[in-house]
Amino acid sequence: MRIAIIGGGIGGLATAACLKQASVDVTVYEKAALYARVGLGLLLLPNGMEALDQIGLGNRARELARPLDLAVLRRPDATFVKCMTLEHHLGIVRADLTELLTEGVPRETIRHSHELKTLTQTEDCVRLEFQEQDPVEVDFAIAADGVHSACRRSLFPDWRPAESRIRELVSVCHAPDLAAVLDRTFMKILSEEGGLAAGIVPSQRGRIIWFIQYDGRRFMDLPTTPKSRRRFAERLVGDWKEPIGELVDRTDFGTSYVWRTVAPTEPAPMHAGRVALVGDSAHPMPTLTSQGANTALKDGVTVAEELLAAFETGSDPVEALARYDRIRRPRIAEILRGGVRLVDDFLDPNQETSRPIPLVH
Numbered sequence: 001m002r003i004a005i006i007g008g009g010i011g012g013l014a015t016a017a018c019l020k021q022a023s024v025d026v027t028v029y030e031k032a033a034l035y036a037r038v039g040l041g042l043l044l045l046p047n048g049m050e051a052l053d054q055i056g057l058g059n060r061a062r063e064l065a066r067p068l069d070l071a072v073l074r075r076p077d078a079t080f081v082k083c084m085t086l087e088h089h090l091g092i093v094r095a096d097l098t099e100l101l102t103e104g105v106p107r108e109t110i111r112h113s114h115e116l117k118t119l120t121q122t123e124d125c126v127r128l129e130f131q132e133q134d135p136v137e138v139d140f141a142i143a144a145d146g147v148h149s150a151c152r153r154s155l156f157p158d159w160r161p162a163e164s165r166i167r168e169l170v171s172v173c174h175a176p177d178l179a180a181v182l183d184r185t186f187m188k189i190l191s192e193e194g195g196l197a198a199g200i201v202p203s204q205r206g207r208i209i210w211f212i213q214y215d216g217r218r219f220m221d222l223p224t225t226p227k228s229r230r231r232f233a234e235r236l237v238g239d240w241k242e243p244i245g246e247l248v249d250r251t252d253f254g255t256s257y258v259w260r261t262v263a264p265t266e267p268a269p270m271h272a273g274r275v276a277l278v279g280d281s282a283h284p285m286p287t288l289t290s291q292g293a294n295t296a297l298k299d300g301v302t303v304a305e306e307l308l309a310a311f312e313t314g315s316d317p318v319e320a321l322a323r324y325d326r327i328r329r330p331r332i333a334e335i336l337r338g339g340v341r342l343v344d345d346f347l348d349p350n351q352e353t354s355r356p357i358p359l360v361h
């Protein structure tokens with residue numbers, strides 16, 4: 001039984017690590033020639049941690065990341081709005097998470113420089129055509145090729161999510177003194193008129209992951225150089241009270257990243273015949289949910305476990321993929337609905353009701 005995973009990002013590696021625990025013949029086809037330390041940081045939430053525990057990597061993640069036990073909501077003038085205790089939340093640098101997941105997958109399992117062009121299937125097999133590489137035929141395929149998924153385009157050409165209005169300028173600042181003060185607190189600062197927020201996630205080794213979320217229609221310019229990113233950050237939040245002002249001053253914007261996301265209100269189908277879709281390929285998440293990496297981890301582990309159970313009992317693997325879709329799609333739809341509520345509150349806060357803590361569980 002040969003299984004191909006297209007895309008060796010967070011969801012693809014989690015799927016491979018889970019299948020590898022049972023010595024299944026699996027190959028990951030990854031477009032990139034090698035793993036660059038791209039992406040900055042993210043929040044691991046309880047569902048992502050549960051998935052990491054299921055593949056035996058949870059404790060290593062706890063070593064690499066910083067536990068967070070409090071979420072605090074503030075206004076730009078530093079006045080307190082509300083707080084919430086957190087359990088099983090961690091701040092992690094994205095590259096550390098990718099490196100951790102590759103530890104669970106033997107090196108020879110990953111074929112780099114394999115960019116999928118098209119995916120087709122018959123009743124018996126899945127055929128993968130790559131850019132400048134020989135085609136491959138396998139029994140089953142897992143589409144994990146991210147937000148611009150070529151697999152999804154092949155399977156569901158009409159499913160095209162609109163671009164989200166919300167963009168995020170993500171940075172990492174090395175500031176051990178500030179990280180020590182923040183300790184285990186995830187801080188979110190929301191402008192009262194809406195359309196602008198900042199978030200701070202302390203991580204390990206004195207690093208602080210922080211981000212500015214902004215309405216891309218209201219704040220039109222998309223900064224492309226370190227200097228323009230600094231000016232943009234100063235214009236948006238430079239006069240916000242500590243620690244935001246200090247983070248702006250001390251951040252090297254050369255490594256910052258503007259994250260543009262799409263915003264579906266419903267996930268794509270997560271299964272078609274011999275193919276299952278995991279993570280962003282099926283459901284890019286609104287940035288405000290902090291669920292992109294976490295749902296990708298949970299999808300990967302769920303689809304792998306369903307397949308392994310079918311192999312073990314001799315039942316139909318195609319039915320296992322359909323069951324995966326039935327388990328995950330309603331849950332993903334629920335998270336997306338939570339995301340829509342957060343986006344609405346972010347763009348147009350209702351002054352009558354209390355602002356929600358921007359996390360979706």
Ligand SMILES: Cc1cc2nc3c(=O)[nH]c(=O)nc-3n(C[C@H](O)[C@H](O)[C@H](O)COP(=O)(O)OP(=O)(O)OC[C@H]3O[C@@H](n4cnc5c(N)ncnc54)[C@H](O)[C@@H]3O)c2cc1C
Nearest residue numbers: 007009010011031039041042115116145146279280292296
């Ligand atoms: C560069 C980057 C930075 C990010 N930064 C943050 C962040 O700071 N905070 C946060 O919360 N979230 C961030 N995200 C989003 C979050 O990481 C994703 O929601 C999460 O990784 C989803 O996992 P995934 O496996 O579905 O997709 P990804 O982790 O994006 O993995 C997709 C993989 O597929 C590969 N691929 C793409 N097309 C093909 C193809 N045609 N053939 C073969 N391989 C292909 C890609 O190279 C990539 O390795 C970032 C995403 C990216 C891509």
